Amino acid sequence: MIQIGSKQYQNVTWGLALGSFLIFCNLYLFQPMLPYMAQHFVVTETQINWIFAASTLALSVFLVPWAVASESYGRRKVMLTGLLSLPFINLAMLMSDSLLSLILLRALLGVALAAFASVAVAYMVEELSEKAFSKAIGTYIAANSLGGIFGRIAGGTLTDALGWQYAVLVIAGLTFLGGLVVIRLLPIQKNFTPQRGMLRYHNKALIKHMRNKTLWLAMLVGGINFALFVNLYSVMGFRLVAPPLSLPVSLASLIFLCYLAGTISSKLTGRWCAHFSPIAGIVTGSAISFVGMMVAYFDSIASMVLGLMLISFGAFFTHTLAYSWVSRKATHAKATATALYLVHYYIGGSIGGFFLIYCWQHGGWLSVMQGGSVLYLALFSLCYLLSKQDAKPTDCEPLAENSAILGPNSNLEAK
Incomplete structure (x- = not known):
């Protein structure tokens, strides 16, 4: 196993972080460009949303297939195949x-993005040794967020x-230049041997997870x-x-700095879990988000930010x-469970856009607040159903956004 401080550790950490950065740059590039593209193609906001939704929807559909493919052909080969196809x-x-x-x-593009996102953490x-992994994952997750922010701001400013x-x-x-660097940095795996015949294993695991009410409710929450x-x-x-603000796309794209x-x-979820239940935290987070939607009602930059x-x-x-709930509550095939969570996650992001943008088209932000309130009500209802599953504070362990899928051969899978 690769240890902290070694040259191979640095290569793996920065290679995967760079790959992750590029993946999320590509995924979110078009999001701030949607108003510009709607004018360019002379279509409605709902129609132009397909440019963004197509990628997230395809990504969600191909997460599990790529994860299964990596069991047969190797993690590195799958990741590089997806990454190097992006520039073309x-x-x-x-x-x-x-x-x-x-x-x-x-x-x-979404299909290609799923190849890297589905198996990077498994690699x-x-x-990496357990200690090395605990440190490297922080760099990888930070690269996820920074890639998403950079892609959005670059898309808005360059388009404008x-x-x-x-x-x-x-x-x-x-992406092309970065992909070449990733190839050079990322060593061939030594602790994983590809094996065929994993399709049946994953199919059985998927069915069992979907029948588990506790897991499925949490997946719906995520979506x-x-x-x-x-x-x-x-x-x-x-x-x-x-109107009335009429900001250029370049300035409007800066709102994505709020992601920080x-x-x-x-x-902060780790500290929360030390004292309170995860369900209470999900409710709290949803309530804070709901308040944010209401605060953004006023037509001032400060209020919106x-x-x-x-x-x-x-x-x-x-x-x-x-x-975290899905990861901890899954009694077997945790990799498949987290894959299913991400499937719900990205499908929700794809479908939700058409609903909320439709609300915007027909009634402005007030209509968005009304439509959003329906979704928040669904969130709180799901939290109530989850609470009936007798959640315990010790069942909570923080995980970060966009953590990728682990394969059934991984060390974490057996824990």
């Missing part, structure tokens, strides 16, 4: 002459200055929470570029605890 898919977007072709290519678990094609071209070039979180930001992007409030809150910070703080808090 982005270049193909530059040649697309219709919204439909762009949406289809963004869906293909770390299998190659040069056009959406240049934003895609820059990210494609950055609804992300549906609200990521799409309230998308709607806010449309709101900021519309969520990075802080996800780290404060509202988004509260939304981020609460949503990350809820997500971390819900994800």
